[in-house]
Amino acid sequence: MVLCALNRQLLRSSSSCCVFMARLQTSSRRRRCLYSSTHGFNQEETRQKLRAFPGGSVDLLKQDSGVAVLTINNPARMNAFSGSMMVDLEEKVSQLESWTEGKGLVVRGAAETFCSGSDLNAVRAISSPQDGMKMCMFMQDALTRLLRLPLVSVALVEGRALGGGAELTTACDFRLMAPGSVIQFVHKHIGLVPGWGGAARLVRIVGSQNALKLLGGAVKVDPERGLYVGLADGVLEADGDAPSAGTPLQQAEDWLRRYTEGPVPVIQAVKKVVLAGRELPLLEALQTEKEVFGTVWGAPANLRALASKSKHK
Numbered sequence: 592m593v594l595c596a597l598n599r600q601l602l603r604s605s606s607s608c609c610v611f612m613a614r615l616q617t618s619s620r621r622r623r624c625l626y627s628s629t630h631g632f633n634q635e636e637t638r639q640k641l642r643a644f645p646g647g648s649v650d651l652l653k654q655d656s657g658v659a660v661l662t663i664n665n666p667a668r669m670n671a672f673s674g675s676m677m678v679d680l681e682e683k684v685s686q687l688e689s690w691t692e693g694k695g696l697v698v699r700g701a702a703e704t705f706c707s708g709s710d711l712n713a714v715r716a717i718s719s720p721q722d723g724m725k726m727c728m729f730m731q732d733a734l735t736r737l738l739r740l741p742l743v744s745v746a747l748v749e750g751r752a753l754g755g756g757a758e759l760t761t762a763c764d765f766r767l768m769a770p771g772s773v774i775q776f777v778h779k780h781i782g783l784v785p786g787w788g789g790a791a792r793l794v795r796i797v798g799s800q801n802a803l804k805l806l807g808g809a810v811k812v813d814p815e816r817g818l819y820v821g822l823a824d825g826v827l828e829a830d831g832d833a834p835s836a837g838t839p840l841q842q843a844e845d846w847l848r849r850y851t852e853g854p855v856p857v858i859q860a861v862k863k864v865v866l867a868g869r870e871l872p873l874l875e876a877l878q879t880e881k882e883v884f885g886t887v888w889g890a891p892a893n894l895r896a897l898a899s900k901s902k903h904k
């Protein structure tokens with residue numbers, strides 16, 4: 592009886608694992624949205640509505656190194672997200688989903704500041720709960736897919752990351768903070784809670800006690816506090832302190848290199864198994880790990896390494 596139950600559980604987890612694997616597969620097809628008409632959501636209709644609030648852009652630079660740079664670009668508004676930038680972001684995530692040569696991603700803001708959240712002018716204009724929910728579903732989808740990319744991602748935080756900007760940092764695998772920078776979930780101050788998935792992700796990054804403190808107190812997280820609570824994974828050198836360290840972007844790319852050095856299939860496989868462990872119940876995560884393992888075992892990088900008799904001193 593116990594065996595039957597275990598078999599049933601394995602069968603169930605094996606089918607949901609296949610779904611997860613299918614989602615992880617890099618393909619040129621647009622990914623299925625997190626929300627659908629059953630949730631009262633129509634992605635295309637929401638895209639059109641958001642485009643009615645123009646300004647700024649989200650720019651993507653894919654480099655030969657396999658590391659892309661995604662820039663939130665609306666400096667006149669401290670890189671606040673206009674509606675059209677939300678659409679831009681979702682489109683850039685789609686492009687990254689089909690980037691077969693990709694290994695890493697740096698997400699940053701233009702003009703030495705990260706992002707001041709959603710554009711308050713757009714927020715005022717779409718303040719009806721229905722429209723707010725649609726924007727929320729659209730951004731949850733875009734940011735969930737950003738975090739699920741088979742790339743190792745880092746948010747390079749210079750200046751301020753406020754509100755939705757703070758939420759965006761949590762959609763990356765790592766956060767690097769420049770001296771003087773601040774991550775602040777200011778939502779409470781404007782009568783809101785995170786809606787772009789930032790609370791769910793924050794709890795997973797810093798634990799529920801710290802998340803409650805950061806959200807409930809709208810606490811300003813500077814680099815020191817960021818390291819202390821585990822929100823920041825590193826702090827950049829100050830300009831002038833170590834000129835050889837390079838610009839903040841160069842420093843972020845150098846920091847990321849330790850995780851992106853190596854063959855594309857191996858780096859992508861590392862991200863996939865960690866993602867499975869992060870998102871799935873244990874049995875399903877194990878199944879996914881097995882599937883991913885099968886893609887690297889006996890593959891060229893594995894055979895080359897075995898032939899070279901490498902030592903790990």
Ligand SMILES: CCC(=O)SCCNC(=O)CCNC(=O)[C@H](O)C(C)(C)COP(=O)(O)OP(=O)(O)OC[C@H]1O[C@@H](n2cnc3c(N)ncnc32)[C@H](O)[C@@H]1OP(=O)(O)O
Pocket residue numbers: 667668669671707708709710711712714751753754755756777778781783786787
């Ligand atoms: C998902 C939920 C959300 O994200 S709700 C949005 C949460 N964000 C905010 O409330 C940020 C509000 N802005 C601020 O606190 C300040 O502008 C910050 C970012 C600290 C910068 O201050 P400071 O250096 O003095 O510059 P400033 O205030 O003069 O700003 C320069 C121009 O940028 C604009 N700006 C800034 N943030 C936004 C925003 N989120 N939406 C729309 N516009 C924004 C300011 O209004 C200012 O514009 P202008 O020069 O007065 O035309």
